[in-house]
Amino acid sequence: MNDQLGSWKRTHYCGDLKAGNIGEQVCLMGWVQRRRDHGGLIFIDLRDRTGIVQLALDPDRDPEAHAKADQVRSEWVVAAIGRVSPRPEGMVNPKLKTGEVEIEVSELRILNQAETPPFMLDEYTDVAENLRLKYRYLDLRRPAVQECLIMRHKVTRTVRSYLDENGFLDIETPVLTKSTPEGARDYLVPSRVNQGTFYALPQSPQIFKQLLMVSGFDRYAQIVKCFRDEDLRADRQPEFTQIDCEMSFVDRDDVIAMMEGMIARVFREALGVEVKLPMARMTYAEALDRFGVDNPDLRFGLELVDLTDIVRECDFKVFADVAAGGGLVKAINVKGGATFSRKDLDDLTGFVGIYGAKGLAWVKINADGWQSPIAKFFKDEELKAIEQALGAETGDLLLFVADKASIANEALGRLRQHLGHKLGMAKKDDYRFVWITDFPLLEWDEEEKRHVAVHHPFTAPMDEDIPLLDSDPGKARAKAYDLVLNGSEIGGGSIRIHDQAIQAKMFELLGIGEEEARAKFGFLLDALKYGAPPHGGIAFGLDRLTMLLAGTDSIRDVIAFPKTQKATCLLSEAPSPVDEKQLRELGIRLSSRARKGD
RNA sequence: GGGGCUGUAGUAGAGUCGGUUACAACGCCGGCCUGUCACGCCGGAGGUCGCGGGUUCGAGUCCCGUCAGCCCCGCCA
Numbered sequence: 001m002n003d004q005l006g007s008w009k010r011t012h013y014c015g016d017l018k019a020g021n022i023g024e025q026v027c028l029m030g031w032v033q034r035r036r037d038h039g040g041l042i043f044i045d046l047r048d049r050t051g052i053v054q055l056a057l058d059p060d061r062d063p064e065a066h067a068k069a070d071q072v073r074s075e076w077v078v079a080a081i082g083r084v085s086p087r088p089e090g091m092v093n094p095k096l097k098t099g100e101v102e103i104e105v106s107e108l109r110i111l112n113q114a115e116t117p118p119f120m121l122d123e124y125t126d127v128a129e130n131l132r133l134k135y136r137y138l139d140l141r142r143p144a145v146q147e148c149l150i151m152r153h154k155v156t157r158t159v160r161s162y163l164d165e166n167g168f169l170d171i172e173t174p175v176l177t178k179s180t181p182e183g184a185r186d187y188l189v190p191s192r193v194n195q196g197t198f199y200a201l202p203q204s205p206q207i208f209k210q211l212l213m214v215s216g217f218d219r220y221a222q223i224v225k226c227f228r229d230e231d232l233r234a235d236r237q238p239e240f241t242q243i244d245c246e247m248s249f250v251d252r253d254d255v256i257a258m259m260e261g262m263i264a265r266v267f268r269e270a271l272g273v274e275v276k277l278p279m280a281r282m283t284y285a286e287a288l289d290r291f292g293v294d295n296p297d298l299r300f301g302l303e304l305v306d307l308t309d310i311v312r313e314c315d316f317k318v319f320a321d322v323a324a325g326g327g328l329v330k331a332i333n334v335k336g337g338a339t340f341s342r343k344d345l346d347d348l349t350g351f352v353g354i355y356g357a358k359g360l361a362w363v364k365i366n367a368d369g370w371q372s373p374i375a376k377f378f379k380d381e382e383l384k385a386i387e388q389a390l391g392a393e394t395g396d397l398l399l400f401v402a403d404k405a406s407i408a409n410e411a412l413g414r415l416r417q418h419l420g421h422k423l424g425m426a427k428k429d430d431y432r433f434v435w436i437t438d439f440p441l442l443e444w445d446e447e448e449k450r451h452v453a454v455h456h457p458f459t460a461p462m463d464e465d466i467p468l469l470d471s472d473p474g475k476a477r478a479k480a481y482d483l484v485l486n487g488s489e490i491g492g493g494s495i496r497i498h499d500q501a502i503q504a505k506m507f508e509l510l511g512i513g514e515e516e517a518r519a520k521f522g523f524l525l526d527a528l529k530y531g532a533p534p535h536g537g538i539a540f541g542l543d544r545l546t547m548l549l550a551g552t553d554s555i556r557d558v559i560a561f562p563k564t565q566k567a568t569c570l571l572s573e574a575p576s577p578v579d580e581k582q583l584r585e586l587g588i589r590l591s592s593r594a595r596k597g598d
Numbered sequence: 599g600g601g602g603c604u605g606u607a608g609u610a611g612a613g614u615c616g617g618u619u620a621c622a623a624c625g626c627c628g629g630c631c632u633g634u635c636a637c638g639c640c641g642g643a644g645g646u647c648g649c650g651g652g653u654u655c656g657a658g659u660c661c662c663g664u665c666a667g668c669c670c671c672g673c674c675a
Contacts, residue, residue: 040632054635074625093635102633116626119609124636125624126610130667183675203675230674354601354671456675554668565668 003109008079015051019100021084028053028103029079029111031141032072033121042069046080046103049146054093054102055080065108075114075121075141081107129556133570136561148550148558154270155546156223159243162262168221168245171212173205175225180207180520181512182457184228187238195587201227204539206456207524209246210496213535214527221245223542232565235488235544235555239563243491243545246537252479252495255536256435259483259491263540267431270549279433279483287436292330292413294439297487298432300425302416304330304409307400310385316377318359322402329402330412333390334419337397338364338371351418352401357411361400365392417487426486428551434484441465441478442509450511455480457506458524459494460536466502473509479536490545493538500528 011027030048044055059066065080072078082105093099117138119127132139139145160170179186179200186200202208204226212220222244229238247255257278264275280298287294290303308329311319319329334340340348349360363372363386370383378386390398401412420426441461442451453459455478461469465476479495497503503525507517517525546558556562563569583589 034636036634036637038632038634038637039630041634042632043634043637045635052635056633058632060632088633091633091635096635099635116608120625120636122636128605128610128667131609133667184673206675228674231672233674234669236674356671453675459675564666566666570667 002112003079005079005109005111008081008109010079013050014046014048014053015097017053017084017098017101017103019086022086022101024084025081026084026103027079027081028055030077032074032076032078034074035069035072037070042066043102044069044072044078044080046078047141051097051143053098054096055082055105055108056102057105057108061104062106065105068108068110069105072108072110073114073116075117075138076110077112077114079109079111080105130564130570133556133562133564136571140560145557148546148552149560151270151550152542152546152558155266155542155549158266158269159223159262162265163221163245166219166258166261168219169217170222171217171220172222173202173208173224175201177202177208178520181516182453182510184230187227187229190586190588192585203228204242205244206458207521209244209537210458210524210532210535211527213246213248214530214532216248216533218248219246220537232563232567234553235547237543237555237559237563238567240555241542243540243542244537245493245539246535248533248535250495250534250536252437252481252536255493255495255538256481259538259540263433263483266545267549273429273431275431275433279435281435281437283438284436284440285438288409288413292409292411292416294436294482295484295487295489296413296434297417297420297426298434299427299430299486300420302332302334302420302425304332304412304416305389306330307386307389310382310389311402314378314382316374318361319400319402322404322408325404327402327404328408329400330408331386331390331398331400332412332416332419333392334397334399334423335393336395337399338366338395340364340397348399348415348419352411352415355411355414356407357401357403359401360415361402363392363398363400365394365396365398367394430486431548432486436482436484437480438462438477439480439482440474441476441480442473444474448511451509453506453510454478455492455494457510457512457521458496458503460497460502469502469505469509481538483538483540485545485548488544488548489541490548491538491540493536495534495536498528498532498534500525500532503528 008027010029012021014028014030017026028046030046033045033047033052036043040059042057044057045052046055057066057069080103082103084101085104087100087102118135119125119131121138121141123142123144176189176199179188179198184203186203189199189201191197191199205222205224209220224242224244225239226242227239230236232238245259247258260277260279264277267273267275284294287296289306290296292304306328308323311329312323314320322329345360345362352360361374363370363375365387386392386398392398399415401408403411440454441459443454445452451473460479462477462479468476480492481494482489482492484490497506504517507521512520543555543558547555550558552558561569561571568574
């Protein structure tokens with residue numbers, strides 16, 4: 001039989017008690033982390049979200065409370081009244097924040113019992129993630145997991161106050177909205193009132209925040225859920241949260257400066273880390289050239305070197321053919337990498353294969369020259385030129401990828417990130433920010449045989465590239481920018497098109513016909529006719545940002561109730577079938593395949 | 599859609615070459631213990647080896663399929 005809370009009022013949190021509280025009468029409430037029964041004395045580690053404090057129950061001092069403590073088990077919910085006392089000589093526990101004190105309990109109430117949990121809620125037990133997710137409410141009791149969500153709270157709190165201080169208005173946008181072409185697959189919601197039609201959940205509030213600028217709100221911001229029905233990754237969930245901002249009468253540098261200030265403030269208040277401003281910047285072209293990717297990790301070197309011109313005339317047919325065919329031959333120098341085993345090199349070859357590279361050439365620089373399957377194809381002056389370009393010294397390992405530009409860059413760029421981490425060159429508490437700018441506006445989609453927007457269809461071209469929209473649209477650059485931290489894109493945005501004619505031109509370039517543009521985006525095109533101010537903005541991935549601040553490798557760690565890789569919730573068992581009646585109301589009939597659960 | 603890793607008491611693991619009754623740890627239950635703090639000591643219970651099929655005299659172990667979780671490619675403006 002449980003005790004009632006009665007008139008008891010909690011006076012302190014467990015983790016807050018220290019030597020300064022000695023002598024005070026306190027009332028504590030929480031969960032039993034552990035009970036240690038010495039036959040006579042019983043110790044209970046009482047836990048709440050602030051930490052743990054030790055309750056001491058002495059049978060001589062209070063037999064009734066001691067008898068109750070005898071029944072108590074792990075994860076039972078108890079309340080205790082007692083006196084904060086210093087621990088006896090030599091009994092201080094330095095591992096505990098509250099280790100200098102303990103509570104001499106005079107009265108104990110069992111508020112609720114608990115079944116033995118399916119896994120131990122201590123810091124020592126490693127539990128399979130599917131079990132953690134099924135019992136997420138128990139998993140969330142663990143301090144390490146709570147820490148991540150507390151970090152998330154600190155981020156949102158800081159962001160909200162910064163944006164408020166800078167005149168941003170928090171305005172909600174619809175969750176039931178209109179499906180748009182371009183971009184990710186939409187989550188659809190059937191309409192009961194208008195059978196046969198569907199709302200879409202927003203991939204982002206993009207168009208609505210632009211409309212708010214047209215309305216004259218000047219600065220908008222929202223911490224908002226977004227939905228994309230695409231496959232999951234360690235850093236991707238189907239519903240995720242953006243810090244979404246938009247500003248009027250600004251250009252790129254204004255947005256960047258405002259947002260740098262916000263990120264610096266977040267790092268100061270959430271981590272105590274000072275970020276040096278202004279942050280570094282790099283063009284997209286430079287990032288690709290030096291690092292092979294548009295999200296470079298700048299904590300280490302290992303930069304890509306373009307050898308295409310050096311090997312153009314060489315006898316190694318693979319390199320020469322790629323160079324002649326307009327591809328790239330690039331390499332990185334792994335300092336001291338000559339110790340890599342044959343298996344290491346095979347693994348690295350497999351690694352670049354994932355990104356489509358057909359091979360990975362390697363050279364070990366030994367004291368007596370090149371050790372390499374391809375050494376024999378190169379003349380002395382070519383060897384020298386390659387060594388010089390890469391700054392090669394004895395003991396180094398040179399790794400080459402030759403392929404069309406997109407594959408050579410990505411494969412070697414990913415290899416660089418991989419090796420940087422594997423070789424311990426990326427320190428966790430080293431935060432290297434860089435803005436990537438001057439993205440291309442469009443890229444050619446081979447499958448669909450048309451241009452698609454690199455950022456999104458509302459991104460403004462650079463002023464000087466506007467004429468290119470007619471002559472050579474593939475060459476036009478965008479007023480777009482991404483913020484990259486240690487190899488992760490944490491945010492991205494752009495200056496938007498505020499001119500109706502340019503927006504219409506953009507749709508045309510994307511192969512969206514006038515009629516389709518009208519049907520899908522007519523309300524935006526109309527709005528742009530009624531005095532849209534120049535405007536632009538950005539959105540940060542709150543989950544990814546929090547991951548980096550919390551130092552975890554999985555986005556699930558910073559989401560209270562995350563979904564599995566198959567986009568299911570192991571706790572609630574969503575998604576699930578619905579009643580036939582619900583479907584009838586919506587005018588929906590399932591295919592026989594769907595009914596069978598194929 | 600594709601590639602890879604994992605799946606054995608409640609938990610996390612060991613289980614060799616296919617061979618007797620599937621191990622020890624933590625947790626759980628009972629007993630002892632008045633200064634522990636991942637307390638200690640003694641005893642006990644606890645198994646659909648993910649699931650289905652196959653090979654074999656014999657399968658946790660080998661083969662095929664399947665399910666689930668994770669990592670990755672594609673996908674994610």
